[in-house]
Amino acid sequence: MASQRQEIMILNSLLPAASTYAGDIDRLFDVITLLVGIPFLVASFLFFSFIARFRKKEGVPSLYITGTEHRYMKWIHRAHVPILTFDVIIVVMAVNVWYDVKQDLPESQTTIRVIAQQWAWSFEHPGPDNVLDTADDIRTVNELHVAKDTLYHFKLLSKDVLHNFSVPVFRLKQDAIPGRVITGWFEPTLTGEHDIQCAEICGVGHGLMPARIHIESAAQHAAWVDANNPMALVDQGESASPTELAAR
C-alpha cells in the first residue's frame, strides 16, 4: 500500500486517505482525470483553433461540407476508438473498486452498529468481549471510536428518515434507510480524528449533525474501551441487569 500511495496526488492532497480502499478510490480518480483530461484538451484545442483560424475574411468563402464525406467523417469515427477504450478502462477500474468496497464483505474482526436519527448519530461499540448486544456494549453519541488496522463491519440503521453515513477520510458513504439494516465494512489505516458527515438531506437539522471518528492505535483503543466499559463503571457492590445497564 505504501508504494501505491505515493503515486496518488489529487484527492490525497486535499484530504488524507485513511482506509484500506481509500487509496484505490484516489487512484481511480486520478486515472479518470487523466483519461477525460486528454480528450477534453484535444477537443478544446480544436475548438479554439477553429474559431481563431476560420474568422470571416473578405473574399474567402466558407467550405461546403455536408458531413457525409468519408474524408471528413473518418475523423469523427476515429475519435471514438480512444473514447471507447478509455470508457472500458474506467468501467473496469470502477467496477473493481466498487466490488471491493460494496459487494465483497471480508471477514470482520469486530462489528459496530451505527444508528442515524434526526439529528444525531448513535454508535454501539461491542466493548471488551467484542460481541454486540451484550451488557458491556459501549454506546456513544456523535463519537465513534475505532482501532487502526482492524477490519470493521458496520450495521447501519435509521430511526426516521434517510440519512447517509459518510466518512470522507475513508472515502466511504452509505445511505441509512429506515426499516433496513445495511452492512458494510472499513479498515482504518491512519490514526487521527476526523469528520463524519450526514450526506443525505434529513430535515431542518441536516447541517447540524456532525460527528467525529477517533481512529486510535490498538493500545489506545483498548485503553478507551477499558475506561468506558459500562460493567466497570457499575459500582462493584451492586448488581445491575443488562437492561438497566443499556439504559445508561
Add this chain to the structure above:
Amino acid sequence: MAESIPVEHADAHDADHGHHEMSFAEKYIIPLDHKMIAMQYMFTGMFMAIVGGFMAYAFRMQLAFPGMDVPGWGQVTPADYNALVTNHGTIMIFWVAMPVLIAAFGNYLIPLMIGADDMVFPKINRLSYQIFLLSAIIILAAFFVEGGAFGGAWTAYPPLSAKAEYNLTPLGSSLWIIAVALEFIAFLLGGINFITTTMNARAPGMKMWDIPMVVWMIVIASILFMASVGPLLAGGIMLLFDQQLGTAFFDPDRGGDPILWQHLFWFFGHPEVYVVLLPAVGITAECITVFSRKKLFGYKTVLYTAIGTGVLSFTVWAHHQFIAGIDPRMANVFTVTTLLISVPIAEMMFVYIATLYGGSITLTTPMLWGLAFIFEFLIGGITGIFLGASGNDIYMHDTYFVLAHFHYTFYPIAIIGTYAGFTFWFPKMFGRMMNDSLGKLHFWLTIIPFNVIFLPLFVLGAAGQHRRIYDFTNYPELAKPWMQDLRVLATTALLVMLGAQLIFFYNVITSWLSGPKAPKNPWNSNTLEWTADSPPPHGNWPEGLPTVYRGPYEYGHPDRKDSDFWPQNEPA
C-alpha cells in the same frame, strides 16, 4: 378557432386572422396566437429565473458569511436554507429551463420554422400556459403558508417528504408536489402540440430532413418527456396521498418502500436532463451554422445522436442511487450504461466543433453564446464520467463535485442556451436589433463569473464537502480557511454575475423601445421564420404560406455564385 384536423385548420385560421379585431385581453391575457403564448412563457420563465437567482444569492451569502443578515432576506435559518436550496433547484429546472427552452422557443419557433400559421391545437396551447401559470403561483405561495416552503431537496426523498413530523412543512410539502404535478400536466399538453404540429402542419415541400434542427430537438425532447413523466406523475400522486391521506406507499413502518420513490423520480429525472438539453443543442445548431456560414456537419448524425442519447437516458437512472441501498450488483450495470452515453454525446460535440471547420465565423453576441454553450457543456459532460464510475461515486456522491458537474450542464442549457436563442431571435420577436456591444459586455460579465463560481466548487467537492449543509463551520474538516476563501470567491462571482444581468434587461428594454428597426432577415439565414415580417403578424404569413425547396443549412453552396446562403423557400 380551428383546433380541428390540420388539413382544415389552415383555411379556417386564415379567415379568422383577416376579419376579427381582437380585444386587449384576447391579444395579451388569453391569447391563442402561438407567438403571444411563447412570450407569456418566456417572461414568466424569466421572472422565475429572477426568483431562483435571488434564492441562490440568499443561500450563497449564508455559505460565504455564515450567520450574516443577508440584505433583502435577513438571517438565513436552517429551515430557510433548506427551503431556499430546494426551491432554487425545483424552480430553475421546472419553472425556468422547461418553460423557456421548450415552451417559449417551441411555441415561437415551431410554426414559424416549419411554415405554419399557428399550432394545430391553439386552445390546448393556451390551456397549457394557464396550468403552468397556476403551478408557478402555487410553488411561490408555499413560502407564505404556515410552516413555510418545502425543504427536503428538489429530489424530495421520502420518508422526509412524506411525513410532516419529519419535514415540519405540512402545507409546503404538499403545495410543492401539487405544483410539480401541475407543471408536468402543462408540459404534456404543450408536447402534444409540438409533436402534432411538426408532423402534420409543415409547409408544402418540407420533408423530414428539411426540418431545422431546433424543431427536431424540441420534438424529440417532448417525446422523451412524455415517455418518462408518467412514473413520476404517479409517484407524485402516491406521495401526496402519503402526505395527506395517510397511505403508506413510501412508509417502511407500514410495508412501504422509500427507495421506490427514488426509482420513479430518477426514471424521469435523468431523461429530464436531455429534455432540456436537446432544445439548447438545437438553438446552438442554428447559431453556429448561421454565423460560420456553414452547413451543419452531418445533419442526420446530430439527429441520430440526439435520439441515441435520448433512448440511452432511459437506462441510466440508478446512477443517482449507487449508494442509496439498492442491490450493489446493479451499480455495475448502470456504470456501463452511463459511460456508454459518452459515445453519442462525444459524437455530438465533435460534429459541432467540426461544423466550425472551414467556416467564415463572425463573433456576434448570439454566436458567442452558442460557442460558450459547446465549451461549457463539454466540461459538464466530462465531469459526469467521474460520477458515473461507481467506484469513484462512493466518494463523490452528494458532494459539491456533483453540484458543480450538474451546474456545468444545466447552466449552459438553461442560461447560455436561452441567451443564445433570445439574442438570435430577438430581431424577429420584437422587430428591433439589440445593441451588440452591450450584448458582448453582458456575455463576458456572465460567462467569466459563471466559471469562477463553479470551478472552485469542484475542488471543494473533491475535498469532501457535502451538499445542503447550511453552515460548514460545524465541521472541522470543512472549516479550513482556504475552503472558506473559495466559498467567498464563489459568492462574490455570483454577485457580479447577478449584477451583470441588469445589463441584459437594460439592453432588452432600450432595444425594444428604440433599437434600430430589424429587417426581415438580419442574419442572412435560410430558415423560414426569416421570410416573415419582423415581428410576424398574427397568422405569420398573411400573403400565404411559404413553399420549401431545400434543407435549412445550405450556406456557402458551390452552385450559388452571388450569395453565401440559400433560403429554404427560394425556388431553384
